[in-house]
Amino acid sequence: MLTIALFAIMILAAVYAAETREFRNSIYAVALVGVGVAIFQLAEGAPVPAALQLIAAFVVTYAFNRTLLPKSSPREYAEGEMISRLVSLLFIVLSVVLACGIAAAVAPMNYYRYLLSLLLVLAGIYAVAFKKDIKKIVAGIVIAGYAGEALLVLAGEKQGITPLAGLAAAVLLSFIASRLIDRLGADITKIRELRG
Amino acid sequence: MKYLLPLLIALPLLGAALAPLFCRINRRSADILILLVTLFSAAIAVSFYWPGPANEAIVFHSRITLALDGLSRLLVLAASGVAFFVAVYSTAYMEKHGSKDLFYSLFMLMLAGIYGVILAGDLMVMYISLEVAALSAYALVAFGFETQKLEASFKYFIMGEAASALILVAIGLVRAATGTFDMAEVSLRLQLAAPYIKAVSVGLFLTGFGMKAALFPFHAWLPDAHTAAPSPVSAMLSGVIIKSLGVYAIVRIAFNLFGFSSTCAAIVVTLGALTILVGGFMGIGQWDIKRLMAFSSVSQVGYIALGLGLATPLGVMGGLYHLFNHAIMKSLLFLGAGSVEQATGTRRMDELGGVSGKMPATWLSTLAGSLAISGVPPFNGFWSKLFIIMACVQTGRLWLALVAVIGSVLTMAAFLKVQRHAFMGQLKESLSGIKEAPLAMTIPLLSLALACLLIGLLSPFVVSGLINPAVAAVAAGPEYGRIMIGGIR
Numbered sequence: 001m002l003t004i005a006l007f008a009i010m011i012l013a014a015v016y017a018a019e020t021r022e023f024r025n026s027i028y029a030v031a032l033v034g035v036g037v038a039i040f041q042l043a044e045g046a047p048v049p050a051a052l053q054l055i056a057a058f059v060v061t062y063a064f065n066r067t068l069l070p071k072s073s074p075r076e077y078a079e080g081e082m083i084s085r086l087v088s089l090l091f092i093v094l095s096v097v098l099a100c101g102i103a104a105a106v107a108p109m110n111y112y113r114y115l116l117s118l119l120l121v122l123a124g125i126y127a128v129a130f131k132k133d134i135k136k137i138v139a140g141i142v143i144a145g146y147a148g149e150a151l152l153v154l155a156g157e158k159q160g161i162t163p164l165a166g167l168a169a170a171v172l173l174s175f176i177a178s179r180l181i182d183r184l185g186a187d188i189t190k191i192r193e194l195r196g
Numbered sequence: 197m198k199y200l201l202p203l204l205i206a207l208p209l210l211g212a213a214l215a216p217l218f219c220r221i222n223r224r225s226a227d228i229l230i231l232l233v234t235l236f237s238a239a240i241a242v243s244f245y246w247p248g249p250a251n252e253a254i255v256f257h258s259r260i261t262l263a264l265d266g267l268s269r270l271l272v273l274a275a276s277g278v279a280f281f282v283a284v285y286s287t288a289y290m291e292k293h294g295s296k297d298l299f300y301s302l303f304m305l306m307l308a309g310i311y312g313v314i315l316a317g318d319l320m321v322m323y324i325s326l327e328v329a330a331l332s333a334y335a336l337v338a339f340g341f342e343t344q345k346l347e348a349s350f351k352y353f354i355m356g357e358a359a360s361a362l363i364l365v366a367i368g369l370v371r372a373a374t375g376t377f378d379m380a381e382v383s384l385r386l387q388l389a390a391p392y393i394k395a396v397s398v399g400l401f402l403t404g405f406g407m408k409a410a411l412f413p414f415h416a417w418l419p420d421a422h423t424a425a426p427s428p429v430s431a432m433l434s435g436v437i438i439k440s441l442g443v444y445a446i447v448r449i450a451f452n453l454f455g456f457s458s459t460c461a462a463i464v465v466t467l468g469a470l471t472i473l474v475g476g477f478m479g480i481g482q483w484d485i486k487r488l489m490a491f492s493s494v495s496q497v498g499y500i501a502l503g504l505g506l507a508t509p510l511g512v513m514g515g516l517y518h519l520f521n522h523a524i525m526k527s528l529l530f531l532g533a534g535s536v537e538q539a540t541g542t543r544r545m546d547e548l549g550g551v552s553g554k555m556p557a558t559w560l561s562t563l564a565g566s567l568a569i570s571g572v573p574p575f576n577g578f579w580s581k582l583f584i585i586m587a588c589v590q591t592g593r594l595w596l597a598l599v600a601v602i603g604s605v606l607t608m609a610a611f612l613k614v615q616r617h618a619f620m621g622q623l624k625e626s627l628s629g630i631k632e633a634p635l636a637m638t639i640p641l642l643s644l645a646l647a648c649l650l651i652g653l654l655s656p657f658v659v660s661g662l663i664n665p666a667v668a669a670v671a672a673g674p675e676y677g678r679i680m681i682g683g684i685r
Contacts, residue, residue, distance in 0.1 A: 148364030155371035
């Protein structure tokens with residue numbers, strides 16, 4: 001039950017990181033997912049990955065604050081937008097709770113925890129696939145990486161150093177993204193000098 | 197012999213650490229360091245073929261597990277050979293680009309990661325090495341921090357890290373199903389795993405590594421990244437990275453760990469055929485030489501996937517032979533494009549013309565590369581494409597053979613365009629002052645061109661000595677586990 005609650009909070013935080021207007025809140029949401037994964041790893045009896053994960057979450061938060069936060073614009077809400085956002089948020093909360101419940105009910109034995117990890121990966125990929133803001137895309141990638149770490153520990157990898165690889169990727173990505181925003185702005189749809 | 201496996205990874209790591217120090221003392225000493233590291237690596241790769249048989253399994257087991265068989269021997273040979281020539285080329289090419297110390301460090305890190313992926317006998321070693329190689333590659337694409345480079349690097353980064361997340365999830369599922377990361381054990385225990393776990397994890401692996409290999413529809417990052425990167429990096433990306441981090445990993449995991457199912461084969465064949473056509477048609481419309489070559493890489497990866505996906509001995513042989521050939525051909529072509537760009541200041545074919553008279557060595561070698569990649573005899577590309585087409589006919593799928601032939605015609609048309617617009621015709625006035633590239637840049641070009649010719653002329657020996665041991669390793673399928681456990685430890 002505690003695992004389901006922890007994952008529900010992390011998935012909600014991941015969706016919030018993608019949806020919130022203010023990037024500062026995204027950073028805190030990503031940090032919350034990072035710390036949540038560390039708690040999960042500790043509960044699974046993997047103190048080494050948990051410690052590394054905690055360090056990674058701290059350093060990534062610091063890196064985001066230094067590189068990406070200065071590139072974000074101040075919060076601007078249009079009239080009436082707040083209500084529609086609240087309705088959307090309520091819908092998302094209900095969907096997540098329902099998804100976690102279904103996962104717990106239908107999955108055989110302990111496999112529901114794998115499904116929860118997969119949901120967290122998908123919550124990260126959601127930002128990458130549907131958000132136009134480069135900063136949100138970076139946040140999504142980092143969250144998907146965190147979810148992968150949770151899944152590894154779940155699978156029995158108790159001594160892993162993979163959080164360090166994730167940390168290196170997150171720091172390098174935020175650095176490249178901040179340079180790119182300086183030149184071309186944060187809207188990915190407007191970055192079309194190269195056409196794939 | 198088994199200690200050569202960790203040494204192969206340790207050497208470039210040492211090079212990465214020492215390169216900045218050597219650069220501070222003297223730039224020439226850093227050049228020599230990088231040349232020595234890549235030369236020793238290539239010597240180790242060659243030594244893997246002697247004295248024992250080329251398909252002998254060698255395992256290094258300590259805190260990490262590394263393994264060598266016929267397939268990894270072939271990949272190590274291709275990677276180290278290309279890396280050596282790219283290193284020679286870079287000593288002159290990077291003079292004008294600055295930050296040579298950083299470039300060398302990242303290049304060496306990337307090489308260590310590539311060797312790690314190829315030699316991995318453990319899924320975690322494979323994943324960590326994959327990340328090391330990929331992170332270095334993202335940084336190398338962004339090298340110089342110009343806007344286009346940043347954009348290309350960011351796209352590559354996002355696709356690459358999304359792929360890594362899927363691969364990590366798949367590794368987690370495999371670990372959960374088998375209780376181990378050791379690939380030999382995994383291949384044995386996976387036979388007893390629940391079918392749905394196998395289906396989900398092989399699907400995730402195929403998607404993740406398919407993105408790294410730039411298979412259709414995950415190919416969009418490749419033309420941007422390969423065009424924006426400095427030419428030696430493009431040569432490594434196209435010649436080695438997409439093969440070791442993408443195609444090799446697919447082969448190792450799909451064939452040797454899971455056993456290649458008919459569903460998997462159908463997916464790989466279909467994606468391969470589509471990739472040939474998409475890369476071919478997109479390439480022919482390009483006016484940027486490197487971009488054209490990048491789309492050609494997409495197309496050639498399609499050939500490799502097609503051959504492997506057929507899963508017949510002839511198809512696998514054609515696929516692996518083309519993988520080896522393409523590493524040489526495409527690194528040659530990208531290095532040639534780099535020489536032209538550095539001499540003329542442009543990559544656009546409509547701004548070039550008549551360069552062959554001023555840069556004969558670059559022209560001749562690029563011509564050899566163009567003929568080879570188009571499948572013209574007696575160059576190496578002819579044989580590998582012929583084997584793939586024959587394999588398609590052998591399995592009764594004539595439409596696949598037709599796709600392969602159409603792809604080859606498109607490749608030839610694209611490279612004829614390069615020859616006609618960039619090298620032939622009247623020399624433009626603005627280009628009258630250009631000179632042939634320095635010796636350190638032309639020697640790798642001529643050597644790789646010679647390799648294209650010799651590998652074609654000596655095809656029977658290459659097939660029996662290098663390709664067949666790799667085919668045997670792939671054909672072993674999940675017996676890989678037993679072979680590795682019974683190998684030299």
